[in-house]
Amino acid sequence: MQVEVSRRKFLQGTVAMSVVGGSALSVTNLFGNEHESHGVAKSVTTKTGTGKAENVPFLCGICVNKCAGFARVEDGVVTKLNPNPYFPKSRNMLCARGNAGIQTMYDPDRLKYPMIRIGERGDGKFKRVTWEEAYEAILNGTDKFKGLKQILDEEKDNRATIGYCNGEGLSKEGFEVLVGEKIGSPNYVDEISICLETTLGGYVNTIGTYGEADLNNADYLIIAGANRAEAIITPDTMDIFKRTKGRGLKTIVLDPRFTNTSAKADRWYAINPGTDLAFVLALTYVVMNENLYDKDFVTKYGVGFEDYKNHILSKKYTPEWAQKITNIPAKEIYKTAREFMAARSPIYYQGRRSVFSKNDFQLRRAMAIFQALSGNLDKKGGIVYGKKLALPKEEINAPMYAQVQPRFDTAGIAIPSGKTGSWIVFRNMILEGKAPYPVRTMFMRKHNPMSGVPNMKKTEEFLKKMDLNVMIDILPSDTTMFCDVILPEASYLERTSPVATYGGLEPAIVQRRAAVKPLFETKEPEVIYKELAEKLSKPLWEITKKYDEDVQDEIKGISKEEEEKYYKENGFDLAKPWEEPVGKQNEEKIVKTFGEEAWKTLQEKGVYYPNMDKYHKQLNPNEFQYYPESKKNYTTQGDKLKVTFNFKNLAKKGIDPMPTWHDKWNFSVPKGKFRLVTGRHAQFTQSGTTNNVMLRDLIPTNYLWINQRVANKKGIKFGDMIEVSSSIGKVHIKAYPTEKIAPNQIFMLHGFGGSSPEMEFAYGNGANDALIIEDKIEPVYGAAVMHETNVEIRKVV
């Protein structure tokens, strides 16, 4: 019989430990030492009580959606997370992960106090230190690693020697302000180049926005390469599946494998990976050839429509042509194109997620154009532009550094983006010695490139090459294990975050309030930014004075007081943006823009929008009205609307100005090999949740999907251990034979196979696809291409 350890006892235990702990526990492995671990669940659920409780509005941080909820707090313990019925985006719901967020906050493996490395990189030996000691180690290093001061001195104040990365979230902007604008590094990489960069780029460059699909009012949906039943996006997921299955939203799903979204489809087409572009071009051919498009619309808003029409027809992108490439019967393509254009409100869903293949940018352009051909843009039931409630922009006084070199990670990229670069190009150029100056330190936060960026071995080498790695995070991730200084952050339930505005059909302002105080010795990210900035400001200023001739000229011969004034006025005082705590900054912004009442509403309900008190109504036990029909922002663009069919300037960059198929993109897999496809599941958010015990109940590990008949031939049964190898590495993973996947493809969920032994449940559980996905990029932005790796498989046990 298992004895219950209540969450309350767990907390009391940790408080006791932090008193007993201190400097006595100064050696070796300090992670997760509060509990003996024998593979049993260490966190447990707590039955909610009937007594006094506080309900604190929070914004979920377990994935990108930022759904709103109320945290039920009983005696200082969060016992339950409930959905917040005021936020139009999340529509009064929390998914499995949202509910299980409690288990992430109370995860016994949490990073609890600052640590510095005392062993070799990657061997997991760290020493618990005070916050001041950790900041000191970042500045001045230890006998094991160099500090930022020495590095910048050796690099003569070239701030570009600092690289930094951050995953998505409400405190991400603050980190960009700290390392980018204030400290002055131009070398920033984030999740975008391993995520939806080409989708955003393709849509924005074609119809001016990524937009919001008004799925509540659409009547026809093509959803390709997006798995909304398992990769939940709010409000899309909720809006789609209430109306599928003959209930108003005819749904055509394209996916190489049969997903939970496919299960909801009227028709599912098992398309060959990476050939969606051929499908869209053939749909377009039918529409052009049969003149099914909205003539008035394309005439009024189109740029280069006739060029595109001629292009499509002259290239003969017929359904018969596409059938051979996509594996979708020609007659189905004809039918789908005609149905789409005949529908009242058809939507070709934009999709998100990773870049699948090298033609992804062109695919997204073709999709956006196809949507525009229906005329169903900027109107009810279509792709809408919506509105955003403006918040005052913070003025950042960013210092100018004369010695800083520009970023370099542009090799093989047509349109290098300004702020954040390509992870693969950045990493590989540094590894291959192609960077024009040394990048010697990485400042990282809430990001796990060891799992997210294809070719993990290279990421590991890259991290080992650095002189100083700093990580701010909540759990000891794979990447954290290769860091020198670890700063433990308060999780999203323990912090008030900068207020955010969510635009669209029904815009709103939202605020995450801390449900409880930061656990252990963790701190809110903005507090960390402030303290680190305070520590670094003066010493880094001294380095600038030593090397920066512009600054030297300007401060020549001035008094100490005048120099101090110059230092502050020119932004070298790095901590300035965090002078006031987040909550105070939020209050000022909201009161200034919307008034006192708005602030009160936001504090209490977590959500605010003008006239919310009048507009917001409960319609039935499950549904709410956020805005009345007449106030929804269906149509906002007027004559600003523009659809770029022929994007001539792209040609100057060597990019097709109109989506064009190239035969090199034809799908083929060498005999005996399989194409690897990866994807998401509704119970996990990449590697960030694989240590969550509650979610592990639902998905214990990732499996290798392999076609049932192929498995039979190879004698592979469910649960057999399979070695999967590509040109760059291999993994071991258990087999799941199924007819839901093609005979020449295999699939595994992304995010598993953790390599950090300090995350008990994630460690060694399943396979990490980053070990086998080859690090290929698409040519427009240098985004990682996830579905172009062929693998071999072998049964091991």
Next chain:
Amino acid sequence: MARYGMALDYKNCINCKACEVACKEENGVLLGADKHRIWVGVKEIEGEYPLLDIVSSTFVPSQCQHCEDAPCQEVCPTHATYYDENNVVRVDSDKCILCSYCMNACPYDARYVDDRTMTVDKCTFCSDTRLARGETTTACQNTCPTKVRTFGDLDDYDSEISELLRTRDHFSLKANLGTNPKLFYLT
């Protein structure tokens, strides 16, 4: 005094398992894949790739059906299983002797053993948590992304569930067994 039941718009279900987690967190249910008061039924798809039978892959949320004529209650030798004042099928853990007759008698496999108390546990419609606090939804209903569930009083003519059952076709699971479930699947 109510007669509580639940209507399930099961075609909305995407098998995301939000309900399972909300139930566990609300009611302090033990961790473990076999300790679920509610779950989503799904079976392996029929057909050969790419000619698959989409309909064979339907998701069916299930749990204790709170039968009007509950076999579990009939077989319980200690009267541990009982109907509470709202006609919810409950288990009195003080009386339960873990003979497991009820687990065998339940046609819906809705019961499991709570290893802490070594008694049988099952869905309570959140009677001792949410309803006890005066809330009007269960945890599973409240959290559901696609709003599959509507909980309410079947005896109240004006309740949402009564309205749904009057206006929508529905069926019960294993209706032929005569258990008269109070869970209704809307078609």
